[in-house]
Amino acid sequence: MTRVKRGYIARRRRKKFKIRALVSAHRDRDRQKRDFRRLWITRINAVIREKGVYYNYSKFIHDLYKRQLLLNRKILAQIAILNRNCIYMIYNEIIKTKIRKNTSK
Amino acid sequence: MVTIVIRSKPDRIIPQFYQQKLRLSTLYPSLKLPFELTKMASTTLTCYCSSLCSTLQFLQNQNPISKPLSQPVSRFLSTPISPPILTLQNPSLSQLYAFKKDSQIDDEEGDDSESVDLPDFKRNAFARPKLSDVLPDDIEIPKPGTPEYDDILEKLLPKKSPPPPREEIFAVVMVGSRQYIVIPGRWIYTQRLKEANVNDKIVLNKVLLVGTKTSTYIGKPVVTNAAVHAVVEEQLLDDKVIVFKYKKKKNYRRTKGHRQPITRIKITGITGFEDYPASTLEAETVSS
Numbered sequence: 451m452t453r454v455k456r457g458y459i460a461r462r463r464r465k466k467f468k469i470r471a472l473v474s475a476h477r478d479r480d481r482q483k484r485d486f487r488r489l490w491i492t493r494i495n496a497v498i499r500e501k502g503v504y505y506n507y508s509k510f511i512h513d514l515y516k517r518q519l520l521l522n523r524k525i526l527a528q529i530a531i532l533n534r535n536c537i538y539m540i541y542n543e544i545i546k547t548k549i550r551k552n553t554s555k
Numbered sequence: 556m557v558t559i560v561i562r563s564k565p566d567r568i569i570p571q572f573y574q575q576k577l578r579l580s581t582l583y584p585s586l587k588l589p590f591e592l593t594k595m596a597s598t599t600l601t602c603y604c605s606s607l608c609s610t611l612q613f614l615q616n617q618n619p620i621s622k623p624l625s626q627p628v629s630r631f632l633s634t635p636i637s638p639p640i641l642t643l644q645n646p647s648l649s650q651l652y653a654f655k656k657d658s659q660i661d662d663e664e665g666d667d668s669e670s671v672d673l674p675d676f677k678r679n680a681f682a683r684p685k686l687s688d689v690l691p692d693d694i695e696i697p698k699p700g701t702p703e704y705d706d707i708l709e710k711l712l713p714k715k716s717p718p719p720p721r722e723e724i725f726a727v728v729m730v731g732s733r734q735y736i737v738i739p740g741r742w743i744y745t746q747r748l749k750e751a752n753v754n755d756k757i758v759l760n761k762v763l764l765v766g767t768k769t770s771t772y773i774g775k776p777v778v779t780n781a782a783v784h785a786v787v788e789e790q791l792l793d794d795k796v797i798v799f800k801y802k803k804k805k806n807y808r809r810t811k812g813h814r815q816p817i818t819r820i821k822i823t824g825i826t827g828f829e830d831y832p833a834s835t836l837e838a839e840t841v842s843s
Contacts, residue, residue, distance in 0.1 A: 519763075533766060
């Protein structure tokens with residue numbers, strides 16, 4: 451058999467893995483944005499569900515927009531972890547309009 | 556020939572244990588130098604380390620005044636040696652005991668050349684040199700736990716000052732269409748602020764939430780008149796990100812590097828939120 455240089459096979463293997471690594475990095479950088487948003491939503495959901503039987507993330511976000519709050523999910527998730535009372539205060543703010551509406555009827 | 560190259564290493568590489576030992580030499584001036592030098596040596600044969608220590612100790616014993624290492628060795632072996640590199644012949648038994656025969660030892664300062672009674676050192680190649688071997692006999696090593704030990708440690712160890720007190724307040728600020736939790740005294744990376752130069756003072760107006768220890772001010776959407784003061788520290792490029800496009804089996808690949816321009820901002824203070832109505836934990840009572 452003709453002589454094959456020793457590093458030839460290894461170089462091809464390394465090139466393949468390097469390509470895969472770069473492709474994964476590129477793809478996962480876009481995925482990262484999606485993944486983190488999912489994480490934040492899950493966390494906010496977990497904290498908000500403590501506030502009542504029929505209260506959940508979707509209603510929370512709906513009320514948030516109704517009250518014209520601009521806080522995004524990342525910040526809300528961070529606050530939920532670091533400063534639980536803060537999230538409850540935000541919840542109280544959101545709930546105010548609802549109470550008023552109910553009472554006016 | 557066992558060649559021992561002793562290079563001085565900078566202090567931060569020497570582990571804490573050895574640093575303490577080195578500093579002990581200031582407390583105990585008659586501490587024998589060769590011990591430290593062998594520890595600092597970058598190439599030694601470990602199997603000969605203990606015997607080296609004992610031979611060096613022996614050689615140092617010959618000279619009651621502690622001198623730099625190269626001098627006594629060269630004198631005994633009578634070979635020309637340049638100061639940074641030290642070469643010792645493989646200490647064989649015959650050579651060690653050869654010193655016994657030569658009772659006349661040349662000394663520059665004219666000290667008494669005494670015939671030294673060699674201690675019976677057992678050539679245990681794997682024995683670790685102990686601190687007690689090296690310290691002179693009359694000195695008592697304080698044991699850990701005693702107040703004397705603590706005193707020495709206090710002198711030797713660097714003192715850590717407590718962190719400076721920080722204002723207990725945070726704000727949520729919107730910069731470059733991204734929101735950050737911001738604390739005075741810390742810095743953040745934001746998108747590049749084009750007109751800002753280094754050391755410019757900046758006021759960030761879009762404050763969405765301010766939280767203190769006692770109350771929270773929730774902005775709908777913005778806390779009016781609140782401002783976050785910051786100083787531009789640096790205008791830099793982010794770490795490089797390689798954009799790699801690849802289609803398999805179609806011989807298509809494109810490589811591109813990308814460095815996003817960013818700005819580092821140091822937050823100095825948060826003001827202007829006091830007049831805004833604060834929020835409380837109690838649910839609002841329905842007013843009739």
